[in-house]
Amino acid sequence: xxxxxxxxxxxxxxxxxxxxxxxxxxxxxxxxxxxxxxxxxxxxxxxxxxxxxxxxxxxxxxxxxxxxxxxxxxxxxxxxxxxxxxxxxxxxxxxxxxxxxxxxxxxxxxxxxxxxxxxxxxxxxxxxxxxxxxxxxxxxxxxxxxxxxxxxxxxxxxxxxxxxxxxxxxxxx
Amino acid sequence: xxxxxxxxxxxxxxxxxxxxxxxxxxxxxxxxxxxxxxxxxxxxxxxxxxxxxxxxxxxxxxxxxxxxxxxxxxxxxxxxxxxxxxxxxxxxxxxxxxxxxxx
Numbered sequence: 001x002x003x004x005x006x007x008x009x010x011x012x013x014x015x016x017x018x019x020x021x022x023x024x025x026x027x028x029x030x031x032x033x034x035x036x037x038x039x040x041x042x043x044x045x046x047x048x049x050x051x052x053x054x055x056x057x058x059x060x061x062x063x064x065x066x067x068x069x070x071x072x073x074x075x076x077x078x079x080x081x082x083x084x085x086x087x088x089x090x091x092x093x094x095x096x097x098x099x100x101x102x103x104x105x106x107x108x109x110x111x112x113x114x115x116x117x118x119x120x121x122x123x124x125x126x127x128x129x130x131x132x133x134x135x136x137x138x139x140x141x142x143x144x145x146x147x148x149x150x151x152x153x154x155x156x157x158x159x160x161x162x163x164x165x166x167x168x169x170x171x172x173x
Numbered sequence: 174x175x176x177x178x179x180x181x182x183x184x185x186x187x188x189x190x191x192x193x194x195x196x197x198x199x200x201x202x203x204x205x206x207x208x209x210x211x212x213x214x215x216x217x218x219x220x221x222x223x224x225x226x227x228x229x230x231x232x233x234x235x236x237x238x239x240x241x242x243x244x245x246x247x248x249x250x251x252x253x254x255x256x257x258x259x260x261x262x263x264x265x266x267x268x269x270x271x272x273x274x275x276x
Contacts, residue, residue: 160254
């Protein structure tokens with residue numbers, strides 16, 4: 001029991017600290033590296049909770065694909081030393097006060113709600129086979145809808161990423 | 174291998190991660206950091222689903238996590254295209270610069 005709690009809380013603390021670093025950094029690429037640490041720590045939590053397939057997907061898709069996409073955009077935007085200075089100007093310490101109050105109130109409510117559920121996780125591993133059988137059985141429609149969503153995102157990203165929007169605006173103006 | 178911990182501990186961690194992402198969305202002005210905070214929030218929601226799946230030992234939680242994953246990938250692809258457009262048009266990453274809504 002104690003070992004279980006240690007196995008859960010060590011990656012959980014790593015995730016929490018890394019996430020705190022993500023939202024407070026001024027340099028975008030450093031924040032992204034902390035985001036990778038946070039996502040890997042959450043993947044460890046998934047693994048110890050008995051969801052190895054979700055853990056693998058977390059590493060491959062979140063840390064592998066989504067964060068790399070962020071890094072590509074950071075490279076394209078060519079953020080330099082001036083962006084860190086601008087970030088320092090934008091991020092006054094006083095700006096955290098109001099969000100912190102809101103989040104604190106929400107935290108009190110959420111913790112009170114969750115405190116009631118005293119049950120434990122089953123401690124039984126749900127492997128990829130069970131997930132796949134369920135995914136392509138009762139959840140088949142959801143898979144197809146996710147496919148539609150990804151296709152729409154592909155078209156939208158292609159459209160937004162093209163340069164012609166900018167050129168047409170120059171012609172008009 | 175799987176451990177047995179109280180579900181509320183996992184939910185506490187998920188709530189803290191979600192609230193940190195929320196604070197990031199509320200406080201930051203740089204679009205890149207807004208998107209990173211959104212990723213953190215979606216990841217926290219996924220953690221709550223996995224916790225629920227682990228509580229009952231059913232694969233449904235992992236399936237909902239995969240759907241969130243597809244949603245996050247789609248959202249990031251479109252949002253980063255918008256970031257590129259914002260930076261090309263206004264030369265800045267400040268979300269407040271695109272507040273005119275004038276087409």
